[in-house]
Amino acid sequence: MTMAAEEVTGRRRGHPLLQGRRRERYTHGLHPAQMDALRAMCGALIPSLLPVVDRLHGGADDDHDGRGDQQMAGASKDDLERFYLASAAGGTIPHEVAELVTRCVWEAVVLVKIVLWILTTKVGTFALCGRLCVTSKFPYVCKFADMPVERREEVLKRWNRARWPLKITFVVIKILCHYAFYTMVNENSEKPCWKAIGYNIPELDEPRGGGTTEARPSSPRPLDAGVVETRGLNDTTLLRSLEDKGVAVTTQQDDTWSAHHHTVRCDAVIVGSGCGGGVAAAVLSAAGHKVIVVEKGDYFTAADYTSIEGPSMDRLYEKGGIFCSTNVTTALFAGTTVGGGSAVNWSASIRTPETVTREWAVEHGLPVFASPEYARAMDAVCARLAVTDGCREEGFQNKIIRRGCEALGLKADAVPRNSSEAHFCGSCHLGCPTGDKRGTDTTWLADSVSRGVVILTGCKAERVVLESCKPGRNGRRKKCVGLLATCSGDGGITKKLIRIEAKVSIAACGALMTPPLLRNSGLKNRHIGRNLHLHPVSMAWGYFPPENKLMIAGKCYEGGIITSMHRVTDRTIVETPALGPGCFASLVPWESGRDMKDRMRRYARTAHAFALVRDRGAGQVDGEGRVRYTPSKDDVHELRDGLRRTLRILVAAGATEVGTHRSDGLRLRCNGSELLSTRLLAQKLTPMVLRWWRHTYLGSGVRGCTLGRMSVRSGVPT
Incomplete structure (x- = not known):
């Protein structure tokens, strides 16, 4: 801001x-x-x-x-x-x-x-x-x-x-x-x-885990030269701000539009400032094109972030973090701020596995993903984000994952992160207050702003503008000439229409928001919004008393969010989440008012871990804020096995009590090493992981407009 x-x-x-x-x-x-x-x-x-x-x-x-x-x-x-x-x-x-x-x-x-x-x-x-x-x-x-x-x-x-x-x-x-x-x-x-x-927010004036100055942007607000924050502008100041940024603007009113609007002209307009939009803006601006980025969220920097859960979730996430599937069983998280998901991700920066790139190349007819060019592109991305493979000191939850895996003879892998090895911050999902974590807002967008890119914040793309044209070799009778967006001016009191005319329009607003934009624009491809994959997770928890013999120091909200993981199968991994008191209390089963307060008393020493599955089943985006999603039987089986493994890891790490998020509150007291017996532990844990409506799944949209060579299978042909 x-x-x-x-x-x-x-x-x-x-x-x-x-x-x-x-x-x-x-x-x-x-x-x-x-x-x-x-x-x-x-x-x-x-x-x-x-x-x-x-x-x-x-x-x-x-x-x-x-x-x-x-x-x-x-x-x-x-x-x-x-x-x-x-x-x-x-x-x-x-x-x-x-x-x-x-x-x-x-x-x-x-x-x-x-x-x-x-x-x-x-x-x-x-x-x-x-x-x-x-x-x-x-x-x-x-x-x-x-x-x-x-x-x-x-x-x-x-x-x-x-x-x-x-x-x-x-x-x-x-x-x-x-x-x-x-x-x-x-x-x-x-x-x-x-x-x-046992919860507190570290004072922001105090250093939070060192980190290197190399990973931090040279300017405390590197995008100010290109950002136009429309929420605080009226009609006159908006026009002046656009002109000051070198944007050609005219004000029009004709029969086509219901109200007068500003018309902006550029070479390319990009909807979204996250991992897709930020990189596209940098590449196009480097080629000498005039680019405008449309972002409905606000611009915050490291100095702005407070790590206070409520207001941060409200301003940085879609629907303030209150976003769920239509059957209310799956909670969804999508970043809505400059930098998109890269500004609020949990730092894990894992390369696309070879099994996945081969699948994309063979089944979807996209050989580029199996080519050396794609491998070099991932190298370039990791280099620009300063991705590191190590971690000097792990936080409480990741220590537990590693110790549990070691006790069971399982492998625990280090997770690459887009931050330094010394980064010890458990608040990156609310915006990294140290500036150590790198996202598009401190990398590619900073590059693009230095080349004249303009970023409109508080500006929502309503639909792309299509005009009739002579059919070309591809048989298409319409072409995209820009988009129509609305800005919430005067602090959100008024809305202003902006028509952005461009030679190229790019929809990069994520798997959950791109389908509604395309459908609102009149596109009819039946695959738009289908084939939605969320990588659902199901969580388990374990309580570790401070005076436990196998003492693991720390609190659940301290340290890097994801620094260790265990791979169960090719499709299932075990990792740790970031849960502030609000999210923790929302997910934990409620049995009674007193029991819930007793559970919350143990918040700081209750570790969570989740089983994440690469889902084969698919959901569908029906419209803005409307997502249909239910894991397939095969995905539920994978989640069940992953959850069982997660519980075993927590028990092996020394938890005195473990459970899941079943609403009946079923839990298991762990009073000795005899529970590590595979047969006995399986008997005890099986009731916790049975197919149960009362499980709450979490997910983030990772694919919603399928690429492919054939329109019969793809929402976006290549």
Whole structure:
């Protein structure tokens, strides 16, 4: 953003948009009676509890007294009491949950609103809650909001075991309520309950893990010379800013358009500034072409990033990170900022395996991927991103993966990263605050801006412009002459149309956003949006008490995100995720309000690992924000085997308790090395990895517009 990061009295350094702030108004549209029902649900999910003396010392475990938890967290007795007494029914949290609901698929939004409305009546409450809403006073039935919190909690337990639609309602509210509760910060960008769970954000003024100065951009804001931030501009200042960047602009109004618009002319326009768009901009500008990059996200730099989960997810990810498939079983993450996914990736920079390049060459008729040219291209990419193969010091979760593999006699490989070997930052998924990690925003886009490329931020491509032409040898009767985009000017209050006329138009907005753009433009190829592959993951967790005999120092959010991996099969690998308190609480199974707070008390020492599968089944992008995806039977089998291996690794590493994200909360206590027996461990772990609707899969779009030589199989012919 144009406002440089600066110290604000009483607040953490970084850009104001990434520090967290109260909403000035809410637009969720829920009736006050519906809000009462939602507030009651939030209060049952995260209730105010009287602290139990044993739990103040972490005594939720049979195998240790838990004093080490308190020492590791640095939490006082007052911190723990404050944590257990806190409730999600207080303050503006229910309104924040209501706002987050509006980001879900429309079916889920409608369902939640209907259920909340039913709960505003006594008859409706009786229909959904049964005898639990019966009282001894006339009329002997009460509304959901008037039920005691213990009974409301029992209702939610039933819904958790129910089928659609109550199951969907429970899942949506449970996820969003916990996410809002653990990510909302005060005016000082702090959360009081963080101390109780052992979480803190390192001060940005302190160095975070060394790194080399060579990997950092020469300028703190290397793209300022080419960036036009449209969100803060009105009609006049937008026109002036474009002209100042050397862009030819005219203002027109004719019968073709419903309103007057600016027309911009250039040689090439690129939609998206991530790995595809950034490289294309650099190559075309190096050839002497005038290039404009359209990016709907904002421009942030290392000095802007705060590592505060809530506001960072909101500004750096599609739908603020609240993006899921239409069946609400798969959460999706896609970067929406200058640099795209490269700005928020987990640093892993793995080359395309030879088995995959051969498949692309043979099955899709694309021999270039099996050629030496493609290998040299990967070499060039790794060199420009300063990819390193080693890691000087691994973080808590990766140490566990490596130790577990060693105990089982399995191989743990080092993961190449687009950062230095000394990079010890667990916040790169929220933008790397050290500037050590390299993305397109600090490499190819910086190169292209130095050659005159203009980047329009806060600017959304609506559709490409097609015009009729004489049929050529390829038989096509239309050609692309540019695109139509909208800019959110005056701080998002107004929208301005921009027509960008170009000789070449490139759609590089990712597997999830490119198909809607092409379809909105009138393209009819039935393969557009199909063949979507997400590389789904399924997670397991293990708890490692601080005083465990096999002591592994650290906390789950410290250190490089992915530095070690284990390959289970050619299609399945085991790695570690980045989970802040909000994402952690959203994914962890809810059994009761007290159990959930006990789980969160152990956050810092709960390690997660996931099995990632190269899926053979495919999903489909039906429109913007609408993704249909369910893993195939074969993919589920791979995930199951990978999850079983992941659990074995956690047990071998010394976990005292392991589990998955099954919503029934099934977990296994590990009280001895006898569990390492393959047969016994398989018997214990098998129930955790059975085919179960209640698993939540995570994924990121990796392919959605298939390339190929034949249009009968490809969305984009070559």
